[in-house]
Amino acid sequence: xxxxxxxxxxxxxxxxxxxxxxxVSLLQLSKKHGTPLYVYDFDRIRQRASELSQALKxxxxxxxxxxxxKALSHLAALKLISSEGLGMDVVSGGEIxxxxxxxxxxxxxxxxxxxxxxxxxxxxxxxxxxxxNIESPHEIELLLESLQSQGNKNIGAEKINVALRINPDxxxxxxxxxxxxxxxTKFGLSPVLAMTLAKKIQASPQLVLAGVxxxxxxxxxxLATIKQAxxxxxxxxxxxxxxxxxxxxxxxxxxxxxxxxxxxxxLVPSFLDWVNAAKLSLPNADIDLHLEPGxxxxxxxxxxxxxxxxxxxxxxxxFALVDAGMTELLRPALYDAYHHIESVExxxxxxxxxxxxxxxxxxxxxWLGENVALPNIISGNILAIMTVGAYGMSMASNYNTxxxxxxxxxxxxxxxxxxxxxxxxxxxESEHF
Numbered sequence: 027x028x029x030x031x032x033x034x035x036x037x038x039x040x041x042x043x044x045x046x047x048x049x050v051s052l053l054q055l056s057k058k059h060g061t062p063l064y065v066y067d068f069d070r071i072r073q074r075a076s077e078l079s080q081a082l083k084x085x086x087x088x089x090x091x092x093x094x095x096k097a098l099s100h101l102a103a104l105k106l107i108s109s110e111g112l113g114m115d116v117v118s119g120g121e122i123x124x125x126x127x128x129x130x131x132x133x134x135x136x137x138x139x140x141x142x143x144x145x146x147x148x149x150x151x152x153x154x155x156x157x158x159n160i161e162s163p164h165e166i167e168l169l170l171e172s173l174q175s176q177g178n179k180n181i182g183a184e185k186i187n188v189a190l191r192i193n194p195d196x197x198x199x200x201x202x203x204x205x206x207x208x209x210x211t212k213f214g215l216s217p218v219l220a221m222t223l224a225k226k227i228q229a230s231p232q233l234v235l236a237g238v239x240x241x242x243x244x245x246x247x248x249l250a251t252i253k254q255a256x257x258x259x260x261x262x263x264x265x266x267x268x269x270x271x272x273x274x275x276x277x278x279x280x281x282x283x284x285x286x287x288x289x290x291x292x293l294v295p296s297f298l299d300w301v302n303a304a305k306l307s308l309p310n311a312d313i314d315l316h317l318e319p320g321x322x323x324x325x326x327x328x329x330x331x332x333x334x335x336x337x338x339x340x341x342x343x344x345f346a347l348v349d350a351g352m353t354e355l356l357r358p359a360l361y362d363a364y365h366h367i368e369s370v371e372x373x374x375x376x377x378x379x380x381x382x383x384x385x386x387x388x389x390x391x392x393w394l395g396e397n398v399a400l401p402n403i404i405s406g407n408i409l410a411i412m413t414v415g416a417y418g419m420s421m422a423s424n425y426n427t428x429x430x431x432x433x434x435x436x437x438x439x440x441x442x443x444x445x446x447x448x449x450x451x452x453x454x455e456s457e458h459f
């Protein structure tokens with residue numbers, strides 16, 4: 027772990043002109059494009075993707091990462107991440123189509139997630155995706171039925187690679203709503219059930235048991251939980267090898283955390299530390315390690331700019347009412363998630379005041395920060411919500427008939443618009459009287 031003095035990283039700087047990202051003034055971007063506005067540092071995303079790829083090469087030349095599309099799913103981001111050698115981890119048919127639209131090769135797509143529909147499985151088969159991570163016996167039945175129904179259309183096609191996602195009943199020590207490795211969650215298979223399915227897969231001439239998968243949660247900072255799960259996966263994988271399974275990879279999922287608070291920076295494991303913990307899952311040196319990063323690749327690249335509409339003093343606290351809310355950034359309302367908030371404006375003194383930063387949506391849960399220390403602010407000031415590259419825009423909604431914001435990417439210190447703000451009329455163009 028390498029302590030960093032700036033938060034969330036050196037790609038953010040501040041001078042007499044205010045806060046900048048990758049050398050581009052955020053104040054100027056807000057003036058040109060309006061607010062709310064998402065801004066991403068694509069150079070930072072490229073750097074993070076490259077760092078993880080290099081760390082995985084210490085395991086084997088063919089070990090690799092599959093980016094969790096749900097974290098930030100813009101086509102431009104997917105194309106950038108794919109260019110660094112990462113495949114795509116998808117959880118829906120829509121994400122398969124989105125990845126293909128971004129130019130990702132089908133063989134570089136892994137289909138995870140519970141409740142895969144027949145249509146989604148058939149899409150994955152016809153597209154020729156790299157692997158299905160199996161979460162239930164029903165998925166095996168759907169795979170076999172879909173292959174049978176395709177009949178002659180599938181003649182000559184390669185066998186379908188599958189991996190069994192086991193649930194190791196390991197606590198990821200993260201928020202309850204993103205803790206996925208415990209036995210009482212909907213995710214994965216018990217090792218006993220997974221072994222039964224393994225025998226069925228081995229008996230099928232159409233399926234190849236290519237791997238074992240595991241994912242215990244998101245925003246994990248304690249690698250001891252990864253190591254605990256990895257040892258259980260290794261034990262299960264060893265049993266599969268004794269069964270004669272032609273395992274090629276172990277997929278230890280994603281979940282590596284990031285610093286949402288400045289104080290968390292020294293706590294975040296490096297990619298190499300994560301890889302070294304995850305590779306404890308490998309039963310032998312001939313099997314590759316796969317990881318499914320999302321947040322750790324894109325989170326600290328992104329910032330949400332929002333304008334102060336009003337400053338309102340209640341009996342117990344002061345409120346900064348801003349033009350972004352739970353429709354633009356759902357995580358605080360959904361998970362009570364913390365996001366660091368800073369003023370984008372030039373700082374004239376060091377005095378601060380505590381504000382609750384709240385949005386315009388007609389819900390009490392529409393808040394972005396509580397007791398946020400900010401300089402005395404006035405209507406029209408611009409605030410920056412930090413570390414929103416992951417699960418920000420991808421969770422945005424049109425609740426209260428609000429349009430989703432524009433997105434800007436900065437590359438080589440040059441900003442470009444990668445998504446225009448939605449047009450209001452587009453929200454009802456598919457509706458009919």
